[in-house]
């Protein structure tokens with residue numbers, strides 16, 4: 647029972663908030679279910695810092711934090727300032743403490759979090775789109791439009807993984823079929839990180855997967 651992730655209370659988020667912040671959808675719930683299935687493993691590595699990039703409403707990190715408890719620091723990042731504010735409200739509403747940062751990927755924290763992150767969660771903008779659909783003025787477009795193969799944002803994160811993750815760290819990434827799982831695993835393998843699918847689900851036209859990456863020890 648203690649290893650269950652309760653869906654956080656989001657009743658404080660209004661429809662006008664959702665005009666600027668990604669509304670939880672099948673991808674968010676698949677990530678929550680995947681993390682729930684991983685709780686025994688996550689607890690076993692005794693995490694001290696969990697980071698979610700692209701927190702949106704805050705549903706995922708708040709759920710994880712509520713389940714794991716207060717013995718860990720929870721960092722949340724979003725490029726969208728509306729999302730950063732809503733994430734903070736979600737944390738407060740659900741009585742958890744998150745540190746919320748409004749920046750691009752790990753932004754200015756990079757030098758401060760070298761080899762520090764034990765659990766990293768990213769449900770990125772994964773939908774394959776034309777470059778023109780990535781409109782910097784539209785917070786909602788930035789939450790889903792992923793450019794070529796839907797890889798534009800996640801590809802910028804991959805080279806940072808060996809720098810920011812702790813030796814036993816785990817990286818959870820949500821992808822769709824079009825993102826090319828085999829190629830993503832190949833890229834991560836070049837950094838000595840091994841990936842496997844831990845949960846997958848068809849949701850309408852999308853085939854969603856959660857990948858788990860761990861450092862390959864020599």
Ligand SMILES: C[S@@+](CC[C@H](N)C(=O)[O-])C[C@H]1O[C@@H](n2cnc3c(N)ncnc32)[C@H](O)[C@@H]1O
Nearest residue numbers: 668670674700701702724725726750751769789
């Ligand atoms: C698909 S939504 C996921 C939101 C939430 N985690 C969920 O599962 O419901 C992607 C999120 O990533 C954020 N995002 C997009 N590009 C980003 C970047 N370069 N750095 C940080 N966050 C980014 C978006 O603003 C959006 O909130």
